Amino acid sequence: MDLLTFARGPALQWSLIIFAVGMLWRLTGILLLRRKPDHSEPRHTGTWRGALKLIATRSVPKREFWATTAFGQIIGYVFHIGLVIVIFGFVPHILFIRSLTGLDWPGLPNSLIYLSGAITVAALIAVLIRRVSNPVLRMLSNFDDYFSWLVTTAPVVTGLLAVAHLGARYETLLAIHILSICLLLIWMPFGKLFHTVMIFVSRGTTGALFARKGAST
């Protein structure tokens, strides 16, 4: 079995199984935790609306903190949007998702994907430089932060190398690219990348609580 067949076959298959087990394990484990009973009288009944509102409003930068958080927020937005374009806009990626879910949508031209990929890598490098150069951020960072950065950046870099045929033969680069995605899938439920799901759960929970209490968000 060659490397590409291994990557497209057993590696992808097992990493998806681990991903499915891990994501649902973590999510079910958190959602079924006992919550403190709230005996207060609810001020509002629109808790779902409050949850959705907070998910949206917390994504908008706050004017009060803009001066100090602008760089981090902009870079964060750049690489997150870049990742979305690359993951969901590139036709081979859409075909991969289609093979799993049956879902299909139109793709974007490759030139736009390559540009987004390059900008994403640049933003991810900027994020890392900021993390290691800022004393406070550096102190707050642990293995999880750096490894999560690595497994996020690796698929984008290897994907760009594959399309540019740089460093090795295409099939080898493609296999490495797929293996880097396998690593991402395996790590996602167990590290900080779990925020891809939890960000909605945690913000929604907070939003629902705030709405119940009648707090302004």
Add this chain to the structure above:
Amino acid sequence: MAEHDEYTIGQHLQSQGISRRAFLKFCTAMASALALPPSAALAMASELPGKRRPSVIYMSYQECTGCLESLTRSFSPTLENLMFNVMSLDYDDTLQAAAGFQAEQAREAAMKANWGKYLMIVDGAIPNANNGYCTAAGKSALDSIRETAKGAAAVVAVGTCAAFGGLPIANPNPTGATMVSDIVTDKPVINVPGCPPIPAVITGTLAHFLTFGKLPELDQLKRPIAFYGNTIHDRCYRRPFYDQGKFAKTFDDEGARNGWCLYELGCKGPTTYNACATVKWNGGTSFPIQSGHGCFGCSEPGFWDRGDLYKPLSAGLWHGNMAAELGTAAVAGIAIGGAAAMAARHRQDAHQKKETK
């Protein structure tokens, strides 16, 4: 054979009525196909006429004769035919008139007369599970290839079956088929894969050997880099559509009619190294992608067993029922998560009881 050996290629060409101009055109085309510098065409033109026709022994094993069909069914007169005519094809059980003992005697005589110098072409995989498979003239394929390869200057494995096992090696491989390079380990082996290979690729490889006395530069799979140095995708005339994100979704939709990229329909051009997109077939007329069908990747090892002939390259290669496996994984994840939450609740209760006491 002895009679053949008296003549040089130049004399043979003259006897066939082939003009100097046609021969020079052939040399230029071959040098160009092999990505050699212009001086190589001159070297070919000056070297080849003076050379004696090399003895070639063509052995067929587990194959469909498609490779030989490819080589011989070229339109006449072609450069490929021209090159084939200047070889002394001393044994080929499909083409030769002789049969039985006479045919075997021809092979043995050619081997004896050209010991250490003849070129052996192998077509087909070699069954290794049972000596009874693929027996000819009382000899098993394994014994036959070993015996003939012993006196060869080099062995050319023509077609994917000979080069990588091809269809015979595909699961469940009942004959224990194997490739030439696994059997012949003490001679230079050159692989010319394809199902079938392009005639010009076969003759180009032979022309290189004849002119320079050595095999052309090979890749890691022992294929001539001149022909197998680029992927079909990189040389495909439909590549601009791939870059624009324009794909045919079925074989008869608007995209297919417009000649858009066949990636979504399972084209393996991006991972297939061959000259189909440049040299093409039938005198440069067309190749599979041009006729509307994606590349199967037939010049790559194990192309048949991957089971993805019509799956896009980026789709996973699943073994078993993917939906069932992912469903089981999801149920297992929920069960583990539920058990973890219950354990956490139990700990909370125990802690609360302790505090109440």
